[in-house]
Amino acid sequence: MEQLFAHLSRYHPISDAARQAVAACFREDVHAKNDMLITQGQVCRRLYFVEKGCLRGYYHLEDKEVTHWFGFERDFVTSFHSFTTGQPSVENIQLMEGAVLWSVSREDLLRLLDTFHELERLVRIAYEKYYLRLEERYVNSQFRTAAERYEQLLEQAPHILERAPLGYVASYLGISQETLSRVRGRI
Amino acid sequence: MEQLFAHLSRYHPISDAARQAVAACFREDVHAKNDMLITQGQVCRRLYFVEKGCLRGYYHLEDKEVTHWFGFERDFVTSFHSFTTGQPSVENIQLMEGAVLWSVSREDLLRLLDTFHELERLVRIAYEKYYLRLEERYVNSQFRTAAERYEQLLEQAPHILERAPLGYVASYLGISQETLSRVRGRI
DNA sequence: GCAGACTTTTGACATCCGTCAAAAAACAAA
DNA sequence: TTTGTTTTTTGACGGATGTCAAAAGTCTGC
Secondary structure, three states, X not given: OHHHHHHHOOOOOOOHHHHHHHXXXXXXXXXXXXXXXXXXXXXXXXXEEEEEOOEEEEEEEOOEEEEEEEEOOOOEEOOHHHHHHOOOOOOEEEEOOOEEEEEEEHHHHHHHHHHOHHHHHHHHHHHHHHHHXXXXXXXXXXXXXXXXXXXXXXXXXXXXXXXXXXXXXXXXXXXXXXXXXXXXXXX | OHHHHHHHHHHOOOOHHHHHHHHHHOEEEEEXXXXXXXXXXXXXXXXXXXXXXXXXXXXXXXXEEEEEEEEOOOOEEOOHHHHHHOOOOOOEEXXXXXXXXXXXXXXXXXXXXXXXXXXXXXXXXXXXXXXXXXXXXXXXXXXXXXXXHHHHHHHHOHHHHHHOOHHHHHHHHOOOHXXXXXXXXXX
């Protein structure tokens, strides 16, 4: 829980009152490797904070799995579309390692944002950062060769390569596993 | 200005007090076709609302221009990275048609969000929607052929094809102009 | 240490798409 | 209309990358 607060205050300071309210809403869960947090078709009702471990979000395209994000320590993860709209998730969330997660329900979160302007602001700022991250990923994928994408990842997120199998990473980068393997061998 | 309020209240209702404060901060500007709103290297200090007209954001990659978004009536546009971080913009914003824009400075906007929790919430909700849009674009670009991307655009944003030259659209889709032309001929 | 499962690499081949160059078409201005 | 400019199309070609298939490597549990 301390880790959660430490991370939250990097977005925006939190008063004691808000801190207590947050503490009352978040709950801790332990998950085993390969557990599914959310399966496609379910509604994702919770937002998760990763204290320990890692997971991935993936969807099915034709008969393949496409991993479109990884979550590690100090990341917030959820099926964002499902969580914000209440519609069934198109993606699956799977534990890549055993993990300790803190989570809050959509209703509790909205109540918190309603009560504490400072938390609404914190979330607004967090969204800004997450948006920038996604935008950067988008720009870095368009018009880049397989080799360039791999090198970019190696620079910007080497931990992904250390903790995720190549097959997942390949689809994350938008290339085939075979191409990624060859690119990697060449460098 | 009425159009701006009408659009804002689609995200979240606005009280009279907030409405007056917003009205005091936004200003109207008219721009001519091909005007540059922001050039790469400048800091983008304002957020723009498009009342009439259209524009595009693009950046340079090697010796090409890559258009990475279009803005039309009722869109908010800015160089998001520069606007939120205060760093020089990597992108250029150019008018594709003469336009009527309403804009607010970063300082005024932050003051508004500080004073009115409801506006902070409105922005938080707007960010959610913009994030989902970007995410969808991202997913729709990865692992899709040129033809699929074009068809997707034809379904989801035909107005882009009606108002932007093919060259801009091609880079927006992440393909070459020649390929887009061929794809288009085949359908 | 061995069997079975999963992951990564290697090879052969086809194809989509980018590039370069030129023609055609559309548009604008005089 | 005529002329010049910009945009779009067409053609020829090569290369990067996907696909299929099999081999090699790694990991796990008994």
